[in-house]
Amino acid sequence: xxxxxxxxxxxxxxxxxATADVVDVSPPGANDWSCKxxxxxxxxxxxxxxxxxxxxxxxxxxxxxLADAGYCVFALNYGDDATGPIADSxxxxxxxxxxxxxxxxxxxxxxxGHSQGGMMPRYYVRFLGGANKVxxxxxxxxxxxxxxxxxxxxxxxxxxxxxxxxMVGSDFLTTLNAGGDTVNGPDYTVITTVSDEVVIxxxxxxxxxxxxxxxxxxxxCPLTTIEHDQSPNHPLVWQWVTNALGRTGxxxxxxxxxxxxxx
Numbered sequence: 001x002x003x004x005x006x007x008x009x010x011x012x013x014x015x016x017x018a019t020a021d022v023v024d025v026s027p028p029g030a031n032d033w034s035c036k037x038x039x040x041x042x043x044x045x046x047x048x049x050x051x052x053x054x055x056x057x058x059x060x061x062x063x064x065x066l067a068d069a070g071y072c073v074f075a076l077n078y079g080d081d082a083t084g085p086i087a088d089s090x091x092x093x094x095x096x097x098x099x100x101x102x103x104x105x106x107x108x109x110x111x112x113g114h115s116q117g118g119m120m121p122r123y124y125v126r127f128l129g130g131a132n133k134v135x136x137x138x139x140x141x142x143x144x145x146x147x148x149x150x151x152x153x154x155x156x157x158x159x160x161x162x163x164x165x166x167m168v169g170s171d172f173l174t175t176l177n178a179g180g181d182t183v184n185g186p187d188y189t190v191i192t193t194v195s196d197e198v199v200i201x202x203x204x205x206x207x208x209x210x211x212x213x214x215x216x217x218x219x220x221c222p223l224t225t226i227e228h229d230q231s232p233n234h235p236l237v238w239q240w241v242t243n244a245l246g247r248t249g250x251x252x253x254x255x256x257x258x259x260x261x262x263x
């Protein structure tokens with residue numbers, strides 16, 4: 001078994017070149033390659049970080065929540081902190097999913113992504129063979145139809161192709177969304193907040209199609225002020241994520257979260 005896991009990890013290492021600024025530190029609870037999914041949670045969960053993020057920072061709170069709930073949790077770094085071309089990033093997600101499936105013996109994975117990480121996997125499932133390998137795709141404030149907000153590039157980044165590609169009307173998003181937002185196979189859950197200051201308008205995250213649930217947090221918890229960056233760290237978001245992962249189909253639109261929980 002150790003030899004198999006080592007071979008899988010070596011394959012992924014060859015498929016996804018490391019970059020100097022990527023922090024290859026797993027978040028708590030993630031990347032135990034000996035984990036075997038239970039009957040209660042048969043799909044391992046793959047966490048996909050957002051732009052200017054890495055797995056350790058983006059998933060420091062949600063990863064242990066899911067692991068403590070009994071899920072096999074995995075996470076990856078990709079795309080030079082997710083600043084590179086999004087299609088190339090999707091091509092890095094593909095072998096990672098294959099590695100997770102090989103190591104766990106599962107038939108499919110669940111993908112949970114933040115911001116770009118909730119949108120980029122749609123390219124993987126549409127164009128790179130992921131439709132038959134993904135059970136749930138849960139996007140936390142995803143940039144599915146782009147933003148009208150010119151994204152500010154932080155100090156140290158001279159180029160951010162993914163920023164340009166996440167603007168409303170970009171060639172990348174036009175290609176991604178041509179012919180419909182969804183494909184047969186995965187269930188789609190979209191979690192949004194009216195306080196999103198990055199994906200503008202927040203409703204551009206919504207998907208149209210079969211097996212889709214679009215969630216606006218304020219519809220059930222009107223007083224919440226959750227914004228874009230910290231949304232993966234909020235217990236209200238965790239409740240919607242676990243609801244989506246824990247049932248057949250996408251999140252239940254009738255689900256009533258506990259609005260008194262605060263991050």
